[in-house]
Amino acid sequence: MALLCGVRLATIGSGGLKRPVRKRDPGGVIRVALIPGDGIGPEVLREACRVLEAAAAAGLLSVEFEEFPHGAAHYLATGETLGEDAFARLRDGFDAILLGAVGDERVPDGAHARDILLGLRFGLDLFVNLRPVRLRAPDLTPLRLSDDETIDIAIIRENTEGFYTGSGGSLREGTPQEIAISESVATYYGVERVVRAAFEFACRTGRERVTLADKANAVPHVYGLWRRTFLEVAAGYPDVEAETRYVDALAMELVRDPGRFDVIVTENLLGDILSDLAAGLVGGLGLAPSANLDLKGRGLYEPVHGSAPELAGTGTANPMAAVLSAAMMARENGAAEAADHIEAAVDRALREGIRTPDLGGDRGTEEVGAWLAEKVTESPSSV
Ligand code: NAD
Ligand code: IPM
Ligand code: MN
Numbered sequence: 001m002a003l004l005c006g007v008r009l010a011t012i013g014s015g016g017l018k019r020p021v022r023k024r025d026p027g028g029v030i031r032v033a034l035i036p037g038d039g040i041g042p043e044v045l046r047e048a049c050r051v052l053e054a055a056a057a058a059g060l061l062s063v064e065f066e067e068f069p070h071g072a073a074h075y076l077a078t079g080e081t082l083g084e085d086a087f088a089r090l091r092d093g094f095d096a097i098l099l100g101a102v103g104d105e106r107v108p109d110g111a112h113a114r115d116i117l118l119g120l121r122f123g124l125d126l127f128v129n130l131r132p133v134r135l136r137a138p139d140l141t142p143l144r145l146s147d148d149e150t151i152d153i154a155i156i157r158e159n160t161e162g163f164y165t166g167s168g169g170s171l172r173e174g175t176p177q178e179i180a181i182s183e184s185v186a187t188y189y190g191v192e193r194v195v196r197a198a199f200e201f202a203c204r205t206g207r208e209r210v211t212l213a214d215k216a217n218a219v220p221h222v223y224g225l226w227r228r229t230f231l232e233v234a235a236g237y238p239d240v241e242a243e244t245r246y247v248d249a250l251a252m253e254l255v256r257d258p259g260r261f262d263v264i265v266t267e268n269l270l271g272d273i274l275s276d277l278a279a280g281l282v283g284g285l286g287l288a289p290s291a292n293l294d295l296k297g298r299g300l301y302e303p304v305h306g307s308a309p310e311l312a313g314t315g316t317a318n319p320m321a322a323v324l325s326a327a328m329m330a331r332e333n334g335a336a337e338a339a340d341h342i343e344a345a346v347d348r349a350l351r352e353g354i355r356t357p358d359l360g361g362d363r364g365t366e367e368v369g370a371w372l373a374e375k376v377t378e379s380p381s382s383v
Contacts, residue, residue: 041100157271
């Protein structure tokens, strides 16, 4: 299969998960912009940086950081959410962006969070939102799995369309006659490229099945386009099994038999919901990393979770989702060895009970980060 897919990659050649074209020399410095953001964002990002710095000190990669202040406090103090200058610098001056989380009750409508997070996803055209869901230790799942069952799913969420474009409006807001319309947008261009990315990802990583989650029975325009395009693209990948599922039934199946899923590709809002659901099957949001990619080498890496305001300042937030996002960043930027070391350190921490309270442990955010930073130097085969 790998060979056939390889041939197809070369002959079709467009829109696939290509290797980054903006890649630096191997071993070159990875320039990382940090947006710690709000709530637990700064706390977990600090630990991700600590682990990256330890990996760098061990010679596993070269990295340099620059921190951006954008978030609720900056917005409340200056009125700026992201701003054109910052956007241009984030676009042109860095190899990767690492974000903690955005969201703060002092900005109840979430305007700054949308401008920063969606502004970067849309503005940088990061159309692939890769959210891996992997059971890293058997006791982390709330499900009863048999000994030979595991969970290893790649959710690929379309990241620039759907309900997230902001299309729509309100009339007579705040009155009993209020009318609110939010339109979901799907384009053939946008759907085709992300579905193709999902099949290319399956080929590149040796995955055998791609499942489309949609709601074509109830919402025929948008999801009809998704289903037709999915089947059209799938026809070019005869070695990858392609299946379509209505998202409601798929949600049930995810809980009953998660092991049957391999790659799931879906629309923006459905992917947002399914990725939190799937995270809940493997230990929760404290362990769920993500990458927002344009497949030309640009990426924004962030935990799937939000700013968890109730945990902020308690020192108990799990930093592993941020640390694993940093590993994804390293891997996408040519530092696979560093990524392997980081992932192995997380796996060992989980095995040895170095866990925050969300995973049943009693360690703090910093303690887990420091432990990972110490162990990241060890060879993955020895841990
Ligand atoms: P959330 O992800 O912040 O929290 C959901 C649940 O998961 C809470 O019980 C929380 O305690 C727990 N949790 C999350 N991260 C954790 C971690 N690292 N360790 C341990 N437990 C963790 O979602 P929410 O409560 O719906 O939203 C809070 C704010 O975050 C809102 O303003 C929301 O808009 C924002 N948000 C931002 C992002 C982002 O920046 N990418 C993502 C989701 C939500
Ligand atoms: C996520 C978040 C965001 C989203 C919010 C904060 C806009 O839930 O990254 O999953 O819906 O994409
Ligand atoms: Mn979400």
